Amino acid sequence: MYQSDEYVDMLLMYGEIRQNSHQAQRLYQERYPDRRQPTGMTFRSVERRLQATASLEMTWPVTSAHNEEVVLDVVRHNPHSSTRAIAQETNTSRVSVVRMLRCLVLGIVAVTSQAADRKCQGGGQQLQYMWGDALTDSMDCIGPNGSPYPEATIARMFRNGNGGSRLWGGERTGRAMGPLDPHLTQRTLLHNYQSANELGQTGHSSRTGRGGGSGVFNSRDTCSGTPSRLCKTRYNTTAPMYGVSLTSGQPVTIVQKFPDLLQQVVFEVCESSECDVVRGECTQTYVPYLFLVIPLGPVTLTGQDYVLVESGCVCKPKYATASSSEPSAISAIPHL
Structure with a gap:
């Protein structure tokens, strides 16, 4: 979890380079090399949080369709992210992240099974x-x-x-x-x-x-013999x-x-x-x-x-x- 002043710096830097998350990530690393380094997704998440809640503080909202989209976006960009890192970047509880990913896996399995059942066999x-x-x-x-x-x-x-x-x-x-x-x-x-x-x-x-x-x-059985x-x-x-x-x-x-x-x-x-x-x-x-x-x-x-x-x-x-x-x-x- 980041501090409030860190979130403010991220948001200012994100606006400074016209909402380019990759350039914001590099610029943040140059200006604050001793800080914990955010990913490009973190910059986008901070902006979304401010638009949705008018606050930069971390909250733990209930699972919603918007949260699911944000979590899936993080997974698409970095499939090897841990559930803890995803929860921090998306402002979602770790329990909710695990539940979302489990539902995603079950959905993929169900779709794959249905596709297999529909094959011309x-x-x-x-x-x-x-x-x-x-x-x-x-x-x-x-x-x-x-x-x-x-x-x-x-x-x-x-x-x-x-x-x-x-x-x-x-x-x-x-x-x-x-x-x-x-x-x-x-x-x-x-x-x-x-x-x-x-x-x-x-x-x-x-x-x-x-x-x-x-x-x-x-x-039918043949006659006895050959x-x-x-x-x-x-x-x-x-x-x-x-x-x-x-x-x-x-x-x-x-x-x-x-x-x-x-x-x-x-x-x-x-x-x-x-x-x-x-x-x-x-x-x-x-x-x-x-x-x-x-x-x-x-x-x-x-x-x-x-x-x-x-x-x-x-x-x-x-x-x-x-x-x-x-x-x-x-x-x-x-x-x-």
């Missing part, structure tokens, strides 16, 4: 080149670019037909039939995918499909909201408009790292899938672009000779 699928799922995430979730999903932009482009009937909202989309139930589409995709992959196999599939709602396909597949996998559908372009290597927004235009795709991911029966490792495979995206993609005039989708799992025997012709999903994407 895709039901926790953790796919390599796709984020979000329009069937499980909110349409204003935060994408990998840190911005909300452009739901309004997509709705406006869909309504305007993106320039006429040539693109999304054309007159040949069969709107008289109305949009299909997305969950019915999901169940149909899962059922057909399971049926197609069981053709030509002996016994039942050892894979597990997990759909939403009633579209759940439980895993399993029908060497790597355990899991498959499901997703309506991705973001992806990595296979042609440019840059993130793109995948168009999803519930329920009019949902681009669902079946993915299949590895659930084991080692093969059954054969000694080797399970390797994830991918296939390129064509999505309608924004910004307009380079593949066609309708704004489509390729994104890699998990397509299954293959077993690579430990002692097999690696083939140089095997493509790499990661190396296939430029600039990634």
Whole structure:
């Protein structure tokens, strides 16, 4: 705490150099080298105190919005200040300073937690080149670019037909039939995918499909003996909201408009790292899938672009000779 004559000198010096706190701090140090040296914020605080209370004496007012702004200003200029120093510079009790800073920390934690909850998570699928799922995430979730999903932009482009009937909202989309139930589409995709992959196999599939709602396909045991597949996998559908372009290597927004235009795709991911029966490792495979995206993609005039989708799992025997012709999903994407 400063003495009354020190506060007077600070105020006079602050006015002398036309309210430049940094120059006032240097000038005060030159004129009074033996005194306790105030910071630039102290000069501004003295002026505020005189304007607010018509007094230079230290008082301990109750916490107010003004005090909170002053405390935060001190912290911004010197994040390493102690609570005692902040209390002295802002004419606020130390207890109030601690309470303000605690509320500030709790507010930051709450905002960070809310932002994390709003991220496009895709039901926790953790796919390599796709984020979000329009069937499980909110349409204003935060994408990998840190911005909300452009739901309004997509709705406006869909309504305007993106320039006429040539693109999304054309007159040949069969709107008289109305949009299909997305969950019915999901169940149909899962059922057909399971049926197609069981053709030509002996016994039942050892894979597990997990759909939403009633579209759940439980895993079934194979006939006793050799399993029908060497790597355990899991498959499901997703309506991705973001992806990595296979042609440019840059993130793109995948168009999803519930329920009019949902681009669902079946993915299949590895659930084991080692093969059954054969000694080797399970390797994830991918296939390129064509999505309608924004910004307009380079593949066609309708704004489509390729994104890699998990397509299954293959077993690579430990002692097999690696083939140089095997493509790499990661190396296939430029600039990634």
